[in-house]
Amino acid sequence: MALPVLAATLSTSIVFFPVTLLFGVSRFLFSALGLAVVISLFASYFVAMTVVPLFCARFLKGSHGAPAHGEAPGAEPVLRQSFGARFNAWFNDRFQAMLGRYQQVLDRLLIRPKATLAGIVAFFLATLALAPLLGVSFFPRTDPGQFTIMVKAPAGMRLERTEDQIRQVEELVRRVVDKEDLQLIVSNIGSVADLPAIYTTNSSENTAFVQVSLTEDHKTGSYPYMERIGQALKAEMPQLSTYLVANGLVDAVMNQGMPAPIDVQVSSNDLPTADRVTKELAAKIRAMPGVRGVFTPQDIDLPALSVNVDRMRAAQVGLTQKDVVDTLISALTSDVMIAPSYWIDPKSGNNYFLTVQYPLNQIKSLTDLKNLVLRGPEVTRPTTLDSVATVTQTFSPNEVDHYQIRRIMDIYVSPLGEDLGRLSKAIEEAVGKMKLPESVVVSLRGSVQSMRASFQSFAVGLVLAVALVYLILVAQFRSFVDPFIILLAIPTGIAGVILMLLVSGTTINVMSLMGVVMLSGIVVSNSILIVEFANHLRSEGMPVQQAVSLACRVRLRPVLMTSLATIIGMVPMAMKLGTGSEAYAPLAQAIIGGLTVSVVLTVFVVPAAYLLIYRRRDSGPYNTAGTQPGHDAQGATA
Incomplete structure (x- = not known):
């Protein structure tokens, strides 16, 4: 299991690298999320490769309901079984029955792998046709109160x-x-x-x-x-x-x-x-x-007064346009906007505005405004506004x-x-x-x-994430074909995302798109388990159809366990429990829908594609090492 676990960890982690290419609000939203997930994934990988084997060697007594070491099959237990043991026996019986039905369906589909792939591709295209029905928004709407x-x-x-x-x-x-x-x-x-x-x-x-x-x-x-x-x-x-x-x-x-x-x-x-x-x-x-x-x-139709200053007449009495305007502002409001002055309290140090303003309600009509006495440094005798300016009613913008x-x-x-x-x-x-x-x-x-700028960066990020996952898998499997088969799980995941968003009434937003990016790294883990084990069986001399059928049967349990663990962990977030949970619910809904549909279809599309590609290569004799010419011990193309 070392190779599939490492490949799954790397493929899930590498999809967060494009987050560094985001900009604006989206980058601040997901940088911490990506860093936290990557660190936890590598910590989990370290525990899985070191601590878990020790615990298995110490505490694991039997596997999948099989008798423990030293216990004869069918032996009657001395003591009455506990509730946990009875539940495990009941669950294993039901699971074996489900596994048998799955095997029957898979064997029928593998007889016509081309028709199986065509049907799943048609389903994917049909869900893509439903994508325009989804709404588009920048961020999930939250209740601010x-x-x-x-x-x-x-x-x-x-x-x-x-x-x-x-x-x-x-x-x-x-x-x-x-x-x-x-x-x-x-x-x-x-x-x-x-x-x-x-x-x-x-x-x-x-x-x-x-x-x-x-x-x-x-x-x-x-x-x-x-x-x-x-x-x-x-x-x-x-x-x-x-x-x-x-x-x-x-x-x-x-x-x-x-x-x-x-x-x-x-x-x-x-x-x-x-x-x-x-x-x-x-x-x-x-x-x-x-x-x-x-x-x-x-x-632009706010009632206003237009004051047109006659500069020649104003200059004759020692006034400028600024003097006229300053007097108007001081009379109607105050001089704080035209002549701001401050006084600092020597005891407290507080700053105070010093303003000059005419007595309140002194100007009550247009006649009062025209009779306003103007003052200036050069004015020697009283001068009213109507003697140097004309005041007319007009309309002006409010802002x-x-x-x-x-x-x-x-x-x-x-x-x-x-x-x-x-x-x-x-x-x-x-x-x-x-x-x-x-x-x-x-x-x-x-x-x-x-929204549009973020969606463009997410599109680039998704393409780059898939490309990086492919390159990682190429390095792990030493094959250009196996990663392609593994990545067939991504379109099925996208189909599940579209269906889930339609059912839940959720829009396409930055959160659901982030869920798609994360999903592209998660769904390939199931394909990795199947392809890697099928390669291993073929390296031991098993025919390709028998190898891929057995690989799906054996790996179905870990595929379901890992997928259900992820889905169940996302359920509280998808249910919008707690204040502000609406913001992250689309991310969880996208992962739940995509992973659910991907699990159901991956266990059929991957073996069909694997059989379609490798059955022609399986005609040659296996060498003494148990591999076909041009393949190493892991079944990878040289």
């Missing part, structure tokens, strides 16, 4: 009216969320032209966000509550534009800091044109199936965002479930059908951008 409601009231709404609207939103949340699940509601309303503005996503008096926190032991998850609240807001408060987003740290990292997994950015320095394209595209996205929410934070120098307008899109692939593809198709102006560029950011 808190979410945010972004609210945008009609443009120009005063702060007091916005506060009334948010009060109604809070009442709606308390009505929808169970009292036992609701822990805290915090609302942030409006924005000020001051330093605190950098700590809020609000851009004007008609914008706000409401943060909802659930209790630690909440019975209903965040996403069901978000769905209920979103539907209630559309039905009861249609005048508000709302967008619900989960507040989990994982979501923030995966979205690259964006508030949405799909951020459609419309880039153009011509804001009116960008606004027109944004509204048209947002309407199309809302009509798409699978969309939970669409939100555009930017508006102006930039990405890579160009101005952008965002469309935040959240899907109903985890599937980002279909929705992002539908958005790109809708953009492709639009006739965009030459100055407008539309791109997708957020999780979609990271």
Whole structure:
């Protein structure tokens, strides 16, 4: 068993080498996992080759229900057998019966190895045809226990009216969320032209966000509550534009800091044109199936006042444009943004802002603003604003965002479930059908951008992992054919992964892809046991069909034992037990599904392929060493 155990250990360990080629979030997620698995595998190999044989020599009395050494077969036991002995006898009887049925099926399939391989290949291709039915996401969705409601009231709404609207939103949340699940509601309303503005996503008096926190032991998850609240807001408060987003740290990292997994950015320095394209595209996205929410934070119709300073008249009274603007800012807010000054308390050392501000509510109308007295270092007599500037009513953007120098307008899109692939593809198709102006560029950011980059690196990693496993097996078996037979277990494993993800309703994500990478190293262990023992039997002079049939029969027990041990160990993770377990459940589900189907098909596809390849080479006479010409004692091709 030394060769198959070493080959299985190396093939399972080498698949983690491509993890070093990953970048971004995926690399940080799986580097520690890969290192832990590789270290534990080699520790297990050391124990299996040293400690386990000692324990077997000391404690093993019989094998598979056979009588112990020195005990006559069929001898009546002196003492009544224990429950464990009776259970072992019962299990061995059932296993031998199952083994006999397996042998009958295998012998029938080996009569037509080509038909057997064709049937399994057809099954694999059929499962590949089902792959498009799977959803695609970057990372499994987890329940963070808190979410945010972004609210945008009609443009120009005063702060007091916005506060009334948010009060109604809070009442709606308390009505929808169970009292036992609701822990805290915090609302942030409006924005000020001051330093605190950098700590809020609000851009004007008609914008706000409401943060909802659930209790630690909440019975209903965040996403069901978000769905209920979103539907209630559309039905009861249609005048508000709302967008619900989960507040989990994982979501923030995966979205690259964006508030949405799909951020459609419309880039153009011509804001009116960008606004027109944004509204048209947002309407199309809302009509798409699978969309939970669409939100555009930017508006260009916010009521504003345009102050046009006549520089010639201002200069005649000793004012500059900066003097006029500084006086306006100090009168409407404070001078902390234009003339920041600090005072340090000599006793405590604390820093304090020193600000200047006009008395509250001194300017209540447009007439008061026009009669504002301007001050400056060169002003010798009182001068009002309307004497040096014209003030007109206009519209302006509530915020102006930039990405890579160009101005952008965002469309935040959240899907109903985890599937980002279909929705992002539908958005790109809708953009492709639009006739965009030459100055407008539309791109997708957020999780979609990271997802596609990670999937490309995983594809390269999977191909490299299979290639490395093949090279390791070539070195171990000293044959280019045997590793190919062994690797036939990988397609059957991939078929099992697809079926398992479909049954469990899980998407293809970085976790399930990592499960596929790990599976490619695990499933070959079963093939190694069969191929290695068949080579050994052939080296002793046994015909190829008899050798591969006996190898499958003898190795079926260790194949089932190792596979069941892995599957049972993955069951708690696949069942999503514990907080945050949703993140790693797809990895376990992929391994369980792939390994289950692979075990069932490997014990048929490997012997069929082995017989098909080696029965023509088995016609020559065996040499005196018990091997065919061109083969060594292990049955490997020279």
